[in-house]
Each structure stands twice: as C-alpha cells, then as structure tokens.
Amino acid sequence: MTNISFDELKIKLFNILVKHDFEIENAELCSKIFAENTLVGVASHGINRFSAFINLVKSGHIIPNAKPTLVNSFGAWEQWDGNLGPGPLNAWRITERVIELSKENGVGVAALKNTNHWMRPGAFGWEAAERGHILICWTNTIPIMPPWKAKTPAVGNNPITMAVPRSNGHVVLDMALSQYAYGKLSTFRREGKELPYPGGFDTEGKLSTNAAAIYDTQRSLPIGYWKGAGLAILFDLLAAILSGGKSTNDLGKTRVDSGMSQVFICFDPSKSYSAEAINNIADEIIESVKNAEPANKGASVSYPGERIIETRKKNLKDGIYIHPEIWEKIQRL
Amino acid sequence: MTNISFDELKIKLFNILVKHDFEIENAELCSKIFAENTLVGVASHGINRFSAFINLVKSGHIIPNAKPTLVNSFGAWEQWDGNLGPGPLNAWRITERVIELSKENGVGVAALKNTNHWMRPGAFGWEAAERGHILICWTNTIPIMPPWKAKTPAVGNNPITMAVPRSNGHVVLDMALSQYAYGKLSTFRREGKELPYPGGFDTEGKLSTNAAAIYDTQRSLPIGYWKGAGLAILFDLLAAILSGGKSTNDLGKTRVDSGMSQVFICFDPSKSYSAEAINNIADEIIESVKNAEPANKGASVSYPGERIIETRKKNLKDGIYIHPEIWEKIQRL
Numbered sequence: 001m002t003n004i005s006f007d008e009l010k011i012k013l014f015n016i017l018v019k020h021d022f023e024i025e026n027a028e029l030c031s032k033i034f035a036e037n038t039l040v041g042v043a044s045h046g047i048n049r050f051s052a053f054i055n056l057v058k059s060g061h062i063i064p065n066a067k068p069t070l071v072n073s074f075g076a077w078e079q080w081d082g083n084l085g086p087g088p089l090n091a092w093r094i095t096e097r098v099i100e101l102s103k104e105n106g107v108g109v110a111a112l113k114n115t116n117h118w119m120r121p122g123a124f125g126w127e128a129a130e131r132g133h134i135l136i137c138w139t140n141t142i143p144i145m146p147p148w149k150a151k152t153p154a155v156g157n158n159p160i161t162m163a164v165p166r167s168n169g170h171v172v173l174d175m176a177l178s179q180y181a182y183g184k185l186s187t188f189r190r191e192g193k194e195l196p197y198p199g200g201f202d203t204e205g206k207l208s209t210n211a212a213a214i215y216d217t218q219r220s221l222p223i224g225y226w227k228g229a230g231l232a233i234l235f236d237l238l239a240a241i242l243s244g245g246k247s248t249n250d251l252g253k254t255r256v257d258s259g260m261s262q263v264f265i266c267f268d269p270s271k272s273y274s275a276e277a278i279n280n281i282a283d284e285i286i287e288s289v290k291n292a293e294p295a296n297k298g299a300s301v302s303y304p305g306e307r308i309i310e311t312r313k314k315n316l317k318d319g320i321y322i323h324p325e326i327w328e329k330i331q332r333l
Numbered sequence: 334m335t336n337i338s339f340d341e342l343k344i345k346l347f348n349i350l351v352k353h354d355f356e357i358e359n360a361e362l363c364s365k366i367f368a369e370n371t372l373v374g375v376a377s378h379g380i381n382r383f384s385a386f387i388n389l390v391k392s393g394h395i396i397p398n399a400k401p402t403l404v405n406s407f408g409a410w411e412q413w414d415g416n417l418g419p420g421p422l423n424a425w426r427i428t429e430r431v432i433e434l435s436k437e438n439g440v441g442v443a444a445l446k447n448t449n450h451w452m453r454p455g456a457f458g459w460e461a462a463e464r465g466h467i468l469i470c471w472t473n474t475i476p477i478m479p480p481w482k483a484k485t486p487a488v489g490n491n492p493i494t495m496a497v498p499r500s501n502g503h504v505v506l507d508m509a510l511s512q513y514a515y516g517k518l519s520t521f522r523r524e525g526k527e528l529p530y531p532g533g534f535d536t537e538g539k540l541s542t543n544a545a546a547i548y549d550t551q552r553s554l555p556i557g558y559w560k561g562a563g564l565a566i567l568f569d570l571l572a573a574i575l576s577g578g579k580s581t582n583d584l585g586k587t588r589v590d591s592g593m594s595q596v597f598i599c600f601d602p603s604k605s606y607s608a609e610a611i612n613n614i615a616d617e618i619i620e621s622v623k624n625a626e627p628a629n630k631g632a633s634v635s636y637p638g639e640r641i642i643e644t645r646k647k648n649l650k651d652g653i654y655i656h657p658e659i660w661e662k663i664q665r666l
C-alpha cells in the first residue's frame with residue numbers, strides 16, 4: 001500500500017463512525033481526532049487503536065452520542081459525568097469547558113467521571129494551546145503497573161498532558177507514568193525490537209528491555225521507579241476524589257478499559273500577559289534548553305512537542321504511513 | 334552525642350533565628366518547619382541545610398521578615414511576590430492563602446515569585462492535608478540537570494508535592510524530578526555509599542551509581558530519562574508564566590539558590606464530600622496498593638507518606654539522631 005492523506009483517512013474513519021450510529025457532528029470531531037493523532041505520529045493512539053474503539057462501541061461500553069453532563073459546580077471546580085460517551089469527544093468538550101471556566105476565574109478545573117479512553121491526551125493540550133490557554137490534564141487507567149516493591153499490577157500508568165502556548169511551536173508534554181506506554185510496548189513487540197532502556201520486569205523479576213517479556217509479567221516499570229509509582233497513586237486519588245468517579249482499583253474489577261476518571265486544569269494566561277509576553281518567557285526557556293551542549297556531537301536537544309510539529313509537517317506533505325495489517329482491519333469495520 | 338528531642342531542636346533553631354534578626358513569630362514558624370523536617374527523617378532539608386540557610390540570610394539573599402504581597406488577582410488564580418523572604422515561611426503562608434481561595438472557589442491557585450528555597454515541600458502538603466485540603470505545589474530551581482540528550486545542566490529538578498487528606502494517614506508524595514535529590518546525593522557522597530539505582534552520568538558519559546561522580550559532572554538523571562526532563566521543562570514554564578517570576582534559566586545566571594518561582598494548587602474536597610466519604614475513597618485506593626503482592630517474600634508495599642508517619646513517631650519517642658559534624662556547625666551559628 002502507499003501512504004494515505006490526512007483527508008482520506010479522516011473521511012474513511014468518519015464513514016465507519018456514521019455506520020456505527022455516530023451523529024454527523026460527533027463522527028466529524030471523532031474522526032478528526034483519530035486522524036490527527038495518526039498524522040502527528042501517534043498511530044498507537046490513532047489508527048492502530050480504532051478497531052478496538054469500534055469494538056467497545058459494539059459491546060456497549062462506549063455510547064456513541066452520549067455527552068458530558070454537569071453534576072456539581074463549586075465555582076472554579078466543576079464535576080462532570082461523561083455518561084460513557086466516546087473518550088476523545090468527552091475530553092475535547094471538557095477541554096472547551098475548562099477554557100471557558102478559566103476565562104471567568106483565571107483558572108478552571110473540571111473533573112470528569114464515567115468517561116472512556118481519550119486516546120492521545122496531547123490532542124487536548126494542543127487544542128488548548130492553539131486557543132492561547134495552558135492545560136494540564138490526566139486520566140486514571142486500569143491497574144497495569146505494580147506499585148514499587150510489588151509484582152502484581154495495582155496502579156495505572158495514568159497519562160498526563162501539560163501544554164503551554166507559544167507562537168514558535170506550542171510546548172506540549174504528553175506522557176504516561178510507565179517508562180513505556182503499553183501502546184509503545186505493543187509496537188516494539190510487534191516489530192520484534194528491544195527497548196532502548198529497561199521498561200519492566202521479566203518472569204525472573206529482573207529489569208528487561210524485552211517488550212514481550214514485560215507483557216507476560218504485566219510488570220511495566222514506573223518512571224523513576226518508586227517516584228512514578230507514587231505519582232500514579234496520587235493521580236488516581238485526585239482523579240477519583242475530584243470527579244467522584246472510579247479509581248484504578250474500581251476499573252480493575254471489570255478489566256474493560258472503560259469508565260475512567262479524568263482531571264482538567266486550565267489557565268487563561270491572557271489575564272496577566274499579552275501573547276507576546278508569554279512567548280518571550282516561553283522562548284527564553286525553550287532556547288536555554290535547546291542551547292544545552294549535546295551529549296553526543298552533532299545531536300540536537302529537543303523540547304516536548306517539537307517532534308510532533310516536524311512529523312505533522314512531513315506527514316501532511318508525504319501522506320501517512322499506516323501498517324498494512326492495521327489498514328486491512330479498518331476495511332472490514 | 335546522643336539523640337536530641339524535637340522541642341530541644343526547635344528551641345535551638347529558634348534562638349539562632351532570633352539572633353539573625355527574625356521576628357518572634359517568624360522565628361517560631363521557621364524553627365518549627367526546620368525541626369519538623371528533621372523529625373520526619375528529611376534532615377537533608379532540615380537540620381543539614383540550616384547553616385546554608387543562615388548563610389543566605391547573612392548574605393542578604395534571604396530577608397528574614399519579608400512577607401508575600403499580592404501582585405494580581407484573577408479570581409481563583411492569584412500572583413504573589415515573595416519579596417525574597419524565607420522560602421519555608423513564604424510557602425507556608427501561600428499554602429494558607431490557597432486554602433482560603435479554595436474555600437471560596439472550590440479550587441485556588443497562587444503563583445509565587447521571588448521566593449527562596451522552601452526546604453521540604455512535603456511540609457506544606459502535610460499541613461494542607463491536616464486541614465482537610467488537597468494540595469499540589471512545585472518549585473523551579475537553578476539548572477541542575479541536563480535536558481535529555483544533553484550534557485550541560487539547563488533544567489531544574491523542580492520538586493513537587495501532592496497531598497490528599499486521610500484520617501488513617503495522609504497520602505503525601507514529595508519528590509524531585511531527578512532520580513535522586515541533590516540532598517540525597519550529598520548524603521550518599523558523605524557516607525561513601527553507592528546509590529541503589531543509577532542517579533546520573535559519570536565523566537565518561539555512562540550511567541553511574543556513584544554520587545561523587547555525579548557531583549563532578551553535574552549530570553543528575555531525570556526520572557524516566559526523557560520524561561522527567563520533559564516534566565522539568567513544563568514545571569518551569571508554568572512556574573515562570575503563572576507567577577511572572579524567574580525561570581530556571583534566569584536563576585542560573587546568578588548560581589545562587591534564591592529568587593525562584595512556585596505554584597500552589599489547592600482543592601477544598603468538603604465542597605463535594607463529607608470527610609468520611611473522602612476517607613473511604615482514599616482508603617480503598619491505598620488498600621488496593623498495599624494489597625499488591627510483594628516482589629520479595631515478606632517485603633511490604635508502602636504508599637507515599639507512610640514512612641514519614643513511622644519515622645515521625647519513632648523520632649518523637651527516641652529523639653532525633655543528628656550527624657555530629659552537622660550539630661557542631663549549628664553550635665557555631
């Protein structure tokens with residue numbers, strides 16, 4: 001197969017979503033998010049996961065046209081119910097809501113319960129930054145990592161995004177608390193490659209760079225060992241308490257990746273600065289990072305989000321490579 | 334020397350502070366924080382750092398009786414100037430302020446510029462939790478880690494605390510974004526011990542467990558390699574932009590550990606729940622973590638803050654061990 005264009009991919013996904021009872025507006029936004037995630041090089045949370053997403057629609061875990069509803073408002077902190085709607089759509093709409101809340105109060109927080117996998121959290125960070133806002137958001141997940149000094153999974157890898165607007169390229173960090181996201185491990189396993197750094201433990205309890213071995217034990221490694229495990233516990237506590245929704249432990253009872261809790265924190269920096277002033281602060285920080293001396297001669301030091309911009313530009317021009325097996329699956333949906 | 338009691342330590346520090354022009358109220362609170370940090374086992378940000386703290390008072394980098402003043406209010410997000418007052422006192426008072434803000438708005442955020450090293454951020458997390466509130470706070474620091482793929486320092490280790498109240502023991506995470514805080518590395522170096530996991534790079538550019546070698550290169554390792562480096566960049570961007578204060582790069586220009594920016598985010602969970610209901614959620618999460626099967630038979634799995642409670646209890650009973658060299662230094666202040 002040849003590479004396909006962003007528009008072609010988006011239309012393909014749109015048609016499948018409509019076929020599975022998504023209303024036009026929802027199919028439009030949902031296909032845009034999945035296609036964009038793929039466009040920027042995160043196929044693991046784009047096209048590669050689309051079949052699984054449709055399966056959850058079919059099984060009733062994702063309700064195509066459900067929208068978030070307000071449960072409680074405490075001023076600048078609101079609690080929302082995702083009503084088991086599609087994760088990317090719920091998260092997109094809650095991002096829009098916290099942007100409004102931050103315009104009113106400087107900062108706005110929405111905690112969302114009963115939602116579904118949001119795919120790539122960076123998508124919401126980029127959107128908020130594009131609108132000139134700062135966003136921090138994270139989700140809990142089913143238990144997929146052991147706490148420190150344990151061997152059975154009891155904490156999530158609880159991905160987080162932090163986004164800051166900048167006219168020379170938004171700064172957007174998008175990461176899970178495991179050293180490697182399972183999506184990434186899955187890619188390494190499929191391609192039979194070793195991880196560059198240990199990503200978990202093997203059956204003998206040793207740190208391993210073999211993705212398949214880590215899948216076997218389900219002992220993926222938290223970033224910074226005990227530190228990432230600690231962050232995972234706190235992210236889960238905050239998500240469950242602030243939203244009134246399910247904890248990682250609750251989610252583990254069904255083992256279906258559905259019903260999670262999320263937190264969105266948004267700032268409106270225009271309250272304090274002109275866009276130019278924010279840029280100046282951000283530029284100075286990013287330049288100081290990029291000016292650090294590379295460990296290997298000729299290498300370049302990048303900032304969070306930089307490669308996303310490059311990949312997006314390249315894929316818009318050359319089309320998006322999609323693994324043939326994945327593309328074949330999509331045809332059957 | 335024998336162990337000394339919490340009260341004896343506090344009075345000793347109080348007298349030194351008064352001798353260095355601290356007003357009674359400020360000396361009272363400041364000595365309490367330093368003594369408490371030592372009591373809970375974090376001497377590296379308690380008694381072991383007290384001489385350096387006094388030196389910064391003497392050199393005029395810390396102004397003993399300066400207090401934070403409000404610069405801007407945008408509703409639930411406020412900007413404060415720390416006026417180069419003592420870091421622990423500024424942070425304590427801003428914690429009290431965000432608690433009030435969260436009572437008004439559900440969530441309250443204060444960003445603080447021109448402050449000084451706050452010592453142990455956990456101190457503020459514990460205090461907020463003790464008052465029934467959820468607190469997230471972090472600071473930027475001078476550049477003490479290289480960004481990923483670089484060998485010269487350009488990012489801070491930007492410690493963060495996240496605290497959730499719980500009647501069976503608050504859950505309080507307190508960590509730097511380096512695999513080991515420099516305070517910890519300093520202890521390992523002094524005691525001539527190897528780190529249990531690599532904590533940075535040696536002069537040959539290899540990952541190392543030797544604290545002295547890491548001091549030589551100043552290449553301490555971010556948690557999760559590129560992930561912790563990314564978090565450090567975002568924490569710095571947020572601290573500088575939200576407060577209007579100095580960035581890590583700015584702080585690096587003087588190389589004095591003074592004038593940093595901090596962010597405090599506080600929630601009032603009583604808006605949504607009874608204290609009992611919060612406890613139930615937190616208990617269920619903590620129990621699920623502690624019930625994970627230990628990797629080594631007979632080992633126990635702990636949650637963030639658990640050992641602090643145990644150490645505190647033990648030291649209140651047995652007295653606090655203070656390294657003789659440190660104690661001798663204190664006598665000369």
